Amino acid sequence: MQATEVLCLMFPLVTALVARQDQQPGPCDPEPCYEVIDSSACWSAVLMGQEKNATKIFDCVPGGQEEMCRCYGCDSILDKFVVSHQMCS
Numbered sequence: 001m002q003a004t005e006v007l008c009l010m011f012p013l014v015t016a017l018v019a020r021q022d023q024q025p026g027p028c029d030p031e032p033c034y035e036v037i038d039s040s041a042c043w044s045a046v047l048m049g050q051e052k053n054a055t056k057i058f059d060c061v062p063g064g065q066e067e068m069c070r071c072y073g074c075d076s077i078l079d080k081f082v083v084s085h086q087m088c089s
Contacts, residue, residue, distance in 0.1 A: 026073030033071030035061050047081050054085050
C-alpha cells in the first residue's frame, strides 16, 4: 500500500476527530443530573420522532427546560438533539 493510499484512508477519520473536538458538549454533572439521565425512556421517544413537538422533551424531567438545559450533555445523543434544535442557548 502506498503512502498516498494510507493518507486517503485516514483523512475521513482525522477530519471526523477534528470536527468533534471543535464542538463543546453540553453541560453535565452526573450526580445532580440523575433525573435527566434516568428519564431517558421519555426523551428517547421525542428523539425518535414519536413526539413531533421537540419542546415536549422538557416535560420529561421535573424542573423542565431549566433542568434539561443544565444536564443535556450527559448523553451524546441527547446533546446532539438539543444542540441541533437550538433548545438551550
